[in-house]
Amino acid sequence: MATKARSTEQRCEAVWTVVRGIPPGRVMTYGQVADMAGLARGARFVGWALGRLAADSDVPWHRVLGAPGRISFARDSEAFRRQRDRLQAERVRVCRGRVDLREFGWHDALDHLLWGEPPADD
DNA sequence: GGGCTGACCTACT
DNA sequence: CAGTAGGCCAGCC
Numbered sequence: 737m738a739t740k741a742r743s744t745e746q747r748c749e750a751v752w753t754v755v756r757g758i759p760p761g762r763v764m765t766y767g768q769v770a771d772m773a774g775l776a777r778g779a780r781f782v783g784w785a786l787g788r789l790a791a792d793s794d795v796p797w798h799r800v801l802g803a804p805g806r807i808s809f810a811r812d813s814e815a816f817r818r819q820r821d822r823l824q825a826e827r828v829r830v831c832r833g834r835v836d837l838r839e840f841g842w843h844d845a846l847d848h849l850l851w852g853e854p855p856a857d858d
Numbered sequence: 859g860g861g862c863t864g865a866c867c868t869a870c871t
Numbered sequence: 872c873a874g875t876a877g878g879c880c881a882g883c884c
Contacts, residue, residue, distance in 0.1 A: 744881070744882090747880095747881090765866090765867090766865080766866055766867080767866070767867060767868095770866090770879095770880085775880075776879090777866090777867080777878080777879045777880070778866090778879075778880050778881085779866040779867060779879075779880080780864070780865090780866045780867085780879065780880050780881075781866090781879090781880045781881060782865085782866075782880090783864070783865040783866060784864065784865080784866095784880080784881060784882080785865095785881095786865060787864080787865055797865085800865080801865095802865085802866070802867090803866075803867055803868085807865090808865045808866075809865065815865075819865095
């Protein structure tokens with residue numbers, strides 16, 4: 737089983753692949769991306785992996801948000817504005833640096849399992 | 859080997 | 872909601 741030992745770059749590719757799989761108008765959390773990439777509890781690694789990709793990369797890093805759907809950048813940061821602008825450009829409503837994962841959160845095949853029938857009340 | 863840092867997460871206070 | 876604490880992952884000194 738040589739597939740067990742994966743290099744750091746291979747893990748990065750796995751992360752980038754997952755992020756590329758996020759459709760426009762949808763967002764994912766670091767933990768969720770890590771889980772889909774086979775990196776359980778590697779949410780921190782996801783941020784590190786996204787930070788090392790090129791600016792002209794085809795990876796929609798802006799579709800990756802923090803756990804509560806919040807942008808992990810500082811409010812007065814340039815990256816924060818860029819991410820928020822990109823999200824809004826994809827019809828994703830960003831309110832006070834936060835995105836409603838209830839509507840824009842992407843969950844692959846577990847959509848109807850988790851959010852198929854969202855609770856009517858809060 | 860230890861210690862610090864980072865685009866993190868969960869839980870508690 | 873803010874702050875704190877512990878726990879993940881990897882890299883660097």
